[in-house]
Each structure stands twice: as C-alpha cells, then as structure tokens.
Amino acid sequence: MFIGVQYYRPPFPERRFWDDDLKRMKDSGIDAIQLWACWGWIEPAPGKFNFDDYDYFIEKAIKTDLKVVISTIAEIQPFWIEREVPDGFMIDHLGRKVKSITRIECIVGLTPGGCTDNPLIKNYMVRFLKEIGERYGKIEEVIGWDCWNETRWNVHSSGYVCYCPYTIEKFRDYLKQKYKNLEGLNEKWRRRYNSWEDVFPGTTPGKGCTELIEFLKFLSYRASGIMRFRAETLRETGVKGIITAHCGAPSILSTGWEPEQPLCRGNDWDFIQYLDGYGCSHFPFWGRFDDRMFGIRVEAVRSANQGKILWVSELQGGSARNGLSANLSVEAKAQQRWVWNAFGRGAKGLIFWCWRDEVFGHESGGFGISGNDGMAEERLEALKETSKVIQRYDCMLNNYKPVKPLIGVLFEPETYFLEWSMDGKIEKSLESLLGYLKVLEVLNIPYEVVESLHTEVLKDLKFLILPFPLVVSDNLSEVIEEFVSNGGVILTEGDIAAFDELAFYRYPGEDRRLPYRLGISPVLDRQIMEKEDFTLKIDGKTFKLKGRYWVSPLSGGKNKVIGKDSEGRVIAVTTTYGKGNIYAFGTFLGANYGQDKIFDKNFEEFLFYLFSKHRCIPDIKILLKNKRDIIYRYGKTENGTLLFVINPTGSKEIDFKIPDGVFTKRVIIDIRKGKTIRLDSKKETKITLNIMPGSWNIFLLQ
Structure with missing residues (x-):
C-alpha cells in the first residue's frame, strides 16, 4: 500500500523548489x-x-x-x-x-x-x-x-x-490474420474485392459501417x-x-x-495480460462526478484487472484548471472519501495529481494538493491522518480483498462500435449500461463489469445483466446460453443480437441465435412507443416502470407475460432455460435511470427484489432510511472482515445488519477512532455504528 504524488513534469517545478518540496511531502505522509x-x-x-x-x-x-x-x-x-x-x-x-x-x-x-x-x-x-x-x-x-x-x-x-x-x-x-484470405474477407464483408490493395479502413460515422467498425476494432487491437x-x-x-x-x-x-x-x-x-497492474485517472471535482460515479470508474478498472494490482494512478489534488477558468476547490473530506472509497474496492496504490499547482498551459494554476485554492492546509492534515492509518495497518490493508460479486453487467464494445458507426455518438448503449451500474451502487451490491471477450468470470457469478444488447456474437451467445443452462440468471433488454459484429442486421428468428435458443425472440421490430410507462407484475408484486427508445414486442407463448405496454403489446416476460432463469424485456430500462424519481424508486425496488430472490445480496446490509446516500464495501483480511464506510451525508450513525457468522470474537474495532465495541447477542445482529459526517470510516469485524 502506498500514497504517492506526481511531482515533476519537466521543466516544472523549477529546481529552486525541489529540496523543500520533497521534505514537505514526507512530512505530509506521502x-x-x-x-x-x-x-x-x-x-x-x-x-x-x-x-x-x-x-x-x-x-x-x-x-x-x-x-x-x-x-x-x-x-x-x-x-x-x-x-x-x-x-x-x-x-x-x-x-x-x-x-x-x-x-x-x-x-x-x-x-x-x-x-x-x-x-x-x-x-x-x-x-x-x-x-x-x-x-x-x-x-x-x-x-x-x-x-x-x-x-x-x-x-x-x-x-x-x-x-x-x-x-x-x-x-x-x-x-489477413482474422479472415485468412481475401475470400474469407469477402464472405464476411459481403464484397467482391479482387486485391488487398483495394481494402481500406472506414473513416467517419455513416460512411461504410462495416469497414469503419473493423477499423475501430483494429485500433483497439493496435x-x-x-x-x-x-x-x-x-x-x-x-x-x-x-x-x-x-x-x-x-x-x-x-x-x-x-x-x-x-x-x-x-x-x-486486453492490456492487463502484459502488465502487473493497471489504473485510471480520476478528477471528480473537475469532471463533476459524485462518489458513486467515482466508484463505478474504479470498479470498471478493477473488473478489467482480472485480479491483478489496482492503482488509482491520478487523483485530483487541488482545484482544476482548464484554460482561463475557475473550478471548485477540493475539500479535504471529499478527497479522503475518494481515497478510502478506492481502497475499499481493492486499490493498493494511489497517486495524487499533483503536488504543486501547474505552471504551463491550460492546466496552469491548478491541481496542486498543496496548491493555492484555499484548502491546502486542510487537505494535508487529512492526508497525514490517512497516512498514519495506512502505516499502522499496512499488512491488514494490503491483504484485504473485497467480497466477490455475484452479479455481472455485460460490457460489449461491439455495441459501442455499432452505435458510433451509425449515429456518430455513443449514448444509448452507454446510458443503458450506466443505469444498471448506478442502481447497483445505490443498493450497495458488489458487481463485476463483464467484457464480452473476457467471460471467464461468469463461473463465479449468479446473475448477468445485458443492457442495450443489440450486438451479441455467436460465440458470446454460446457462452451466455451455457451460463443460463447451468443455473445462471439473466436480465436482458430489447433487440438482443439484432446485429452481427459488422453491422449487418439479423432478421428475428434463427439468425438471432441467443434469443431464438432461449425462446425470447421478438414478434415485431422497433415499434414507436406512444407511452413509455408500463406496469410489471411478478410474484404478486407490482412495479411501475418505463421503457425507452422503442419497443420490440415479445411473444407470450410458453413464456410468462409480466408486462404489457399501453397498446397491449408484450413488453416483458420471464421463462426458464435448463436450470436457469430469464427476465426479458422488449425495450430498454437502464437508460431511464436518473430521469424520474418515481421510476428510479420502482426500478431500484424491482432489481433489489430479483437480486434477493436469486440470493445475490451481500451478507452485510445497511438499515438506514437514507441508505441510498451511504457507500460501503467489505471483505476479508488476515484477521477478520474489514468494512469501509463512505459517508457523503450529514449522518452520524448507521445501522447495519451483520450475520453472526461474520464474527469470531464478536468484536468491532473502529480503526479511525481506535475504539473497541464488544457485542453480546449471538444471532444476526443489528448494529449501530458511529460515523463521521461527510467523511469515511473503517471497521474491523472479528
């Protein structure tokens, strides 16, 4: 575990600052x-x-x-x-x-x-x-x-x-490596090239989707x-x-x-195979994203790392600059929430950008954790406290591993490529994906982002969400079919596998392998929704939900219809396949999240019900009316269970429900305050923990 800071981007800072700055860094806990x-x-x-x-x-x-x-x-x-x-x-x-x-x-x-x-x-x-x-x-x-x-x-x-x-x-x-020869390329691209010299990459959206998508894939491979x-x-x-x-x-x-x-x-x-670890840049106050969005960013990189070392490679130090502009000063409490939010999700190293305010160009006058935005003193004091905690508990924190997720959300780059090649922007697929990730964050349920070519993690998951799944390859179809057949659960949005990987449309039916095999093919394609609201009824429960973009009505048939739109078209069904369960929609739900409070509440409750039904809820649960505002993560370490609590609110107490099996000594150590709490009851326990308003806490459960 370490906390570092970016210092030298030549030729700045100038040499006259170097010796004193290095000493100040050390004194600040860097x-x-x-x-x-x-x-x-x-x-x-x-x-x-x-x-x-x-x-x-x-x-x-x-x-x-x-x-x-x-x-x-x-x-x-x-x-x-x-x-x-x-x-x-x-x-x-x-x-x-x-x-x-x-x-x-x-x-x-x-x-x-x-x-x-x-x-x-x-x-x-x-x-x-x-x-x-x-x-x-x-x-x-x-x-x-x-x-x-x-x-x-x-x-x-x-x-x-x-x-x-x-x-x-x-x-x-x-x-040539992909298709072996020109005949293979012609077959997939539906062309009649007679020389490789005639094959060129696509350039901009709306012009030759196939060659553009292929070039986008190549650039990523490159x-x-x-x-x-x-x-x-x-x-x-x-x-x-x-x-x-x-x-x-x-x-x-x-x-x-x-x-x-x-x-x-x-x-x-794809990168991680060549590296010992990987990280990401995060500038929350500059990018105006909250603690949960910060969490999503960290989780996405953690998922990509596939068990290797996770770093926060750049974390906003001080107020941002972007040309001749002003930005929010970085508060000490918020900054330390980012630090511990990352550590709670498995990060083992963190580097602030940067020590001094920048000198040159559009970043000049900003970003220094010791910079001149009026809050440097508070930040450095807070950093000292964090540093002391890390030094004292270094071994325990280094051995900490977050609890393994049971839920995955599919990330399909092919869908991004399809949307960009056609529309010149990526909105529908991104909004759909982020909608589910945001709900999981609000529910404080750990999750895995499952990239479509790296599906080995499915063996550890129970539940897989397919947002805006317009592109699903035959290989991925086979993987998902096996996942469900072996007892997995999927929730899929509309038009699953409607296109192949080169932007060719597939007719409903056998051409769309996955929905055809699972029995959830649409009966019509991309119909206008006059009214987005619909009622979903499942297991005696009712949820008021909303579709988005369009509806591709599903067939009732052997499936159980759980939702129809205002025109009576089947918009949601549930069915089984092998040992598994399927929840299929003929429209898109995730992209609505964050637009309507009534929908948000119903969508959260619906997903929480499904996750509970299929036993994907974490053992440690929060019991608080404003629980959507608190963030927590937990996992095993060498001498117990570590619980990280991130509190952007003014709350001073949080009630947790912690099963007895988590404890060996029935002791909770408040690491930040240095206090020990001894428990009496030997059953699943409601425990009230004191927390710092707007700040962070760590508890060791033994």
Missing part, C-alpha cells in the same frame, strides 16, 4: 513521488540522453525516505523526430499530414509525434525505454513503472488517425500491441518495480470525442 520521464526532454539529440534532473530526484527521494514511480512519457516525442524520420508523419482521415506540436500542457516535445507503425519511430521509442529501464530499473526504491500514461497516442491530431501507409498495411495484415512492446521493453531490462499503465477513463466511458474514435486508446481488459 510515501512516493512520481516523475514524468518525457522522451522529448531526455533525448534532446538522437542517441544523446540527459538524465541529470532525474538522477538528482531519485537520489534525493531515497535520502528523504520516499519511493519513486517513473512514468515513461514516450508519446512526447523529441523535436528531431520528423527530421530523422521524414515519412513518420501520421495521416488523418482526410489524407492530410498531421503536423505535430507541443502539447497543451507539456512543452518539451512533440505530440502526437510520428506513427509507431513506422518501424523507425518504434525503434527510436524502444531505444528510449531501454535506456531509462537500464538506468533506474535495478534501484529497489523505484517501486513502479507507469509505462503508458492515459494510453495516449493521438493527442492534438488534426483529424481521426492514423491512415498512413504503415498503419494501412498493418490494418490489412490484421484482416493499442494492445503498443502496450505490449512498451511493457516488454522495460521488462527485458530487468526492472524490479512493478510495470503498470493507466487510462484517462475506463473503457466503458471511452465513447469517442473529436478527434478520437471510441476505444482507440485500447481496451482495458
């Missing part, structure tokens, strides 16, 4: 500093490396008893790169050369730089990574290598990239290749610290923006 090792700064001339400032920092950090994390910023390329590799330019979707410039917040090199599909560009980058790995890799105090910062490769490009000859050649190689060579290059030098990387936002939120395609920075689930 364990480690992170240094941005920018290629463009370190190799100012080809083959000539200057590490003087890094040598000083690392030596001084060790003497100050601080560990070091090195972030290799190889995407800030040297100014000489275009001169040395004249054909290394990226090409945008309009055929224009991308002229690289200094980045909006970093002035020591070029971005986006040359294309790494050009072998000379890649070789230069590999040489830089080898040089820094060999120089610092054997130092024990260098505990980590963040080998790719926010998986950036196309920042400041003039358009969608890359369409240079080298990337197009690699795209064709990717297709990013994994970049991650692989960056990580493997460092590993080959024998670095002792763990090798990590981090995203700017989890893959489930990587929906594309000008001029970036969705998931072009890669898929978190």
Whole structure:
C-alpha cells in the first residue's frame, strides 16, 4: 500500500523548489513521488540522453525516505523526430499530414509525434525505454513503472488517425490474420474485392459501417500491441518495480470525442495480460462526478484487472484548471472519501495529481494538493491522518480483498462500435449500461463489469445483466446460453443480437441465435412507443416502470407475460432455460435511470427484489432510511472482515445488519477512532455504528 504524488513534469517545478518540496511531502505522509520521464526532454539529440534532473530526484527521494514511480512519457516525442524520420508523419482521415506540436500542457516535445507503425519511430521509442529501464530499473526504491500514461497516442491530431501507409498495411495484415484470405474477407464483408490493395479502413460515422467498425476494432487491437512492446521493453531490462499503465477513463466511458474514435486508446481488459497492474485517472471535482460515479470508474478498472494490482494512478489534488477558468476547490473530506472509497474496492496504490499547482498551459494554476485554492492546509492534515492509518495497518490493508460479486453487467464494445458507426455518438448503449451500474451502487451490491471477450468470470457469478444488447456474437451467445443452462440468471433488454459484429442486421428468428435458443425472440421490430410507462407484475408484486427508445414486442407463448405496454403489446416476460432463469424485456430500462424519481424508486425496488430472490445480496446490509446516500464495501483480511464506510451525508450513525457468522470474537474495532465495541447477542445482529459526517470510516469485524 502506498500514497504517492506526481511531482515533476519537466521543466516544472523549477529546481529552486525541489529540496523543500520533497521534505514537505514526507512530512505530509506521502510515501512516493512520481516523475514524468518525457522522451522529448531526455533525448534532446538522437542517441544523446540527459538524465541529470532525474538522477538528482531519485537520489534525493531515497535520502528523504520516499519511493519513486517513473512514468515513461514516450508519446512526447523529441523535436528531431520528423527530421530523422521524414515519412513518420501520421495521416488523418482526410489524407492530410498531421503536423505535430507541443502539447497543451507539456512543452518539451512533440505530440502526437510520428506513427509507431513506422518501424523507425518504434525503434527510436524502444531505444528510449531501454535506456531509462537500464538506468533506474535495478534501484529497489523505484517501486513502479507507469509505462503508458492515459494510453495516449493521438493527442492534438488534426483529424481521426492514423491512415498512413504503415498503419494501412498493418490494418490489412490484421484482416489477413482474422479472415485468412481475401475470400474469407469477402464472405464476411459481403464484397467482391479482387486485391488487398483495394481494402481500406472506414473513416467517419455513416460512411461504410462495416469497414469503419473493423477499423475501430483494429485500433483497439493496435493499442494492445503498443502496450505490449512498451511493457516488454522495460521488462527485458530487468526492472524490479512493478510495470503498470493507466487510462484517462475506463473503457466503458471511452465513447469517442473529436478527434478520437471510441476505444482507440485500447481496451482495458486486453492490456492487463502484459502488465502487473493497471489504473485510471480520476478528477471528480473537475469532471463533476459524485462518489458513486467515482466508484463505478474504479470498479470498471478493477473488473478489467482480472485480479491483478489496482492503482488509482491520478487523483485530483487541488482545484482544476482548464484554460482561463475557475473550478471548485477540493475539500479535504471529499478527497479522503475518494481515497478510502478506492481502497475499499481493492486499490493498493494511489497517486495524487499533483503536488504543486501547474505552471504551463491550460492546466496552469491548478491541481496542486498543496496548491493555492484555499484548502491546502486542510487537505494535508487529512492526508497525514490517512497516512498514519495506512502505516499502522499496512499488512491488514494490503491483504484485504473485497467480497466477490455475484452479479455481472455485460460490457460489449461491439455495441459501442455499432452505435458510433451509425449515429456518430455513443449514448444509448452507454446510458443503458450506466443505469444498471448506478442502481447497483445505490443498493450497495458488489458487481463485476463483464467484457464480452473476457467471460471467464461468469463461473463465479449468479446473475448477468445485458443492457442495450443489440450486438451479441455467436460465440458470446454460446457462452451466455451455457451460463443460463447451468443455473445462471439473466436480465436482458430489447433487440438482443439484432446485429452481427459488422453491422449487418439479423432478421428475428434463427439468425438471432441467443434469443431464438432461449425462446425470447421478438414478434415485431422497433415499434414507436406512444407511452413509455408500463406496469410489471411478478410474484404478486407490482412495479411501475418505463421503457425507452422503442419497443420490440415479445411473444407470450410458453413464456410468462409480466408486462404489457399501453397498446397491449408484450413488453416483458420471464421463462426458464435448463436450470436457469430469464427476465426479458422488449425495450430498454437502464437508460431511464436518473430521469424520474418515481421510476428510479420502482426500478431500484424491482432489481433489489430479483437480486434477493436469486440470493445475490451481500451478507452485510445497511438499515438506514437514507441508505441510498451511504457507500460501503467489505471483505476479508488476515484477521477478520474489514468494512469501509463512505459517508457523503450529514449522518452520524448507521445501522447495519451483520450475520453472526461474520464474527469470531464478536468484536468491532473502529480503526479511525481506535475504539473497541464488544457485542453480546449471538444471532444476526443489528448494529449501530458511529460515523463521521461527510467523511469515511473503517471497521474491523472479528
């Protein structure tokens, strides 16, 4: 476990601050500093490396008893790169050369730089990574290598990239590997190409969905290749610290923006095979997302990590800046809620961005945890308290593992690609996915985000939710069918498997393998909903729900009808398949969440009922009228069960229902206050715990 802080993004802070800042960091409870090792700064001339400032920092950090994390910023390329590799330019979707410039917040090199599909560009980058790995890799105090910062490769490009000859050649190689030959490609794409030279990637939405989707998949695959060579290059030098990387936002939120395609920075689930751990950047006050949305972001990355080390690789330190603007000052209590919210979900390391306020560009004047937003003193005092807790209970916290989820929510990148290729934005699939994740957060039920090509986790789950499932491959259909047949439960929204992975529409019936096999095929396709509200009745209970977008009515038949719309069309059914259960809808529910308080309440109660019915509720439960505002996570550690409570409210007490089996000594230790609570009753217990308003607590249950 460690808490670190980003310090040096050359050439700032200036040397006159260094010694005093390192001492202040140590005094504030910081364990480690992170240094941005920018290629463009370190190799100012080809083959000539200057590490003087890094040598000083690392030596001084060790003497100050601080560990070091090195972030290799190889995407800030040297100014000489275009001169040395004249054909290394990226090409945008309009055929224009991308002229690289200094980045909006970093002035020591070029971005986006040359294309790494050009072998000379890649070789230069590999040489830089080898040089820094060999120089610092054997130092024990260098505990980590963040080998790719926010998986950036196309920042400041003039358009969608890359369409240079080298990337197009690699795209064709990717297709050859996938389809074996041109005949195989023609069969899947429904074309009559007679030469690979005629096969080009798609460019923008609405123009050639198939080749655009295929290119989006390639870009994600390509990013994994970049991650692989960056990580493997460092590993080959024998670095002792763990090798990590981090995203700017989890893959489930990587929906594309000008001029970036969705998931072009890669898929978190694919990266982890090359890494020891993985993390994400989080700036809650800048991004205006609450504690639960912060939790969703952490859980998405934890799910992608598949059991490997989880870091919060960048956490907002002070007030954000985005050009000539002002933003919220970062409150100490809120900041420490983020810290413990992350640790409660399994994070083992955390790095604040950053120590001092930034100096250059659109981030200047902001982000420093010790910065000038009026709250630095309170933040540093709160950090000291957190640091003391970590130092005292380091072994216990390090061995902590959150309870395993029993519920999964499917994340299907193919649906993102379909929606972006057709509509130029990703809204329906994202809103649907987030709706279910938000409900699970409100209900404080642990969950797994299940990526469609990484379904091994299904063996540990009981319940799987399929939001906006318009694309379901035959392979995934087989996996889900087996899951249900073996006793799993699914809840699926409308139009399941209506399209294949290349945007070709499937007629209802046998072509849509999964709904056909499960007996939940629609009888009509995409009908307008005159009225979104409908009543769902199940097991003697009634819920007022809402559909969204459209309705594709289902067949009653052997299924039990549990909901009809205002026109009498079947909108919800339940049925069984093998040993499992199915709840199928002919419309979309998740995307409505957060729009209507009456619906929200009914939707929460409906899902909670299903989860309870199928025994997916955690053993430790909260008993509080405003329970939707409290966040908690728990799990095993070496000497009991740890319970993390995040309290954004003014509440001072929370009632928990904790089964007797959780206890061995019938003792609760309030770790933050250092108090011990001894219990009398030997049955499932209602326990009142005192908590800090607007803050965090940890309890050890023994």
